[in-house]
Amino acid sequence: MAIFETLKKYKWMLPILTKADRRIKAILLKNAMNKKKNFHPDGDYKADVKNLINCMLCPNMCRFDCGTLQAAGTEVMSPAYKARIGYYLTVGKIDPTKPENKEFVDLMYKCTSEENCKVWCPFEFSVVSLLETVRDDLNAKGLMPDYLKPRIENLNNTNTIEDHNIFLTYMENRIENVETDGNDEVFYYIGCEMMKFPEVVKANIEILKKTGVKFSTNLDNRVCCGGPAYNIRDLETTKKFASRNNELIKNTGAKLVVSDCPGCVLTLTRRYESIGVKIKTKVIHIVEYFANLIKEGKITPNNKLDYSKLTIHDPCLIARNLNDTTSIRAILKSIPGLEISEPVLNKESVHCCGWSGTAHWADKELSTKEAANRVNELKETGAFNFVTACPLCELGLKYGINEEDKEKIRVLDVSELLVKSL
Ligand code: SF4
């Protein structure tokens, strides 16, 4: 800012300053001169200090919509507070190496990455993106929290986030595997987490077969996308998975990759690009693919289904990161017999299921509370069939359903409905 503009901006302070005593004037002058040094100390850090400061000085304008804050019910969990602690950890005002400060380090991971803060922030900050830069420094100092280390070990040992290679469970779950012959039209990229929902995978395979498209699943050779490592900010591990997935996708010859997990879509595209890996094949979520096929008349849902009380839970990664709030609705609208009600907070304003990001590893109780909050919002519609399109949402919402409702409420993937209607 030019000196003239600075003087103009702060001229209201002049009458106050002229009346202040000499000691106060001296302190103010010293602080003004050392402002840069005090707030931006020299150091070899990756943290986005400038924007952490901007966020921590904000009156927390997005706080009312932060899922972890609502779940915890304490200001410590607010976005601006997280930014403030991130800043203090970065510049050493809080020493992250001291055991008594572990709680502050953990706070950097108690974020569901749902980015409600970004929706309301006048600067369009995503606090999770700011926290990721703080995590980069913590990891560089060897301070990755212990509860995250087994996730990375699993990735290195089993190529998935689980302690066993979850893709190989396809045999016991009777999921058909289609290995590529190098000449596919579509590569159906199943998420590690979706392997926990074999009925959804089977539904997607069944729908793909009905389209007549030449596709593969390659479950004998599949590895995780590396998204969990990216969230934890182990970027070396993420790069390893990026390179393996790049090879695998190239080997299929596919013109299109469709995934049932929005986290995989985001990782294979934007997250890989941010670490210098470009997947040349187009990658989209499977709901977008199916919605397009319905629009083009390539598949037509004809069978009437009897699901009268049904509501939609938009996965935050689809609604806010992939910017798609129409595909799920287009698929459901095309299925005869459905009575769909919308929750008050839907589409771009959806609240998280609690299972996104690193929060469920850092504090499972907190994530479960956030999930229960979302389940209550969905219940307000009067519906007891919750439809979504993300394995983590399915997992999170199930954690959020209380004992009395367990028999009554069903969490479904949109594909489970579509396949019944074809
Ligand atoms: S994310 Fe934006 S609105 Fe929220 S506290 Fe930070 S600066 Fe303020």
Ligand code: SF4
């Ligand atoms: S990403 Fe979500 S949980 Fe994290 S600070 Fe923003 S609103 Fe809160």
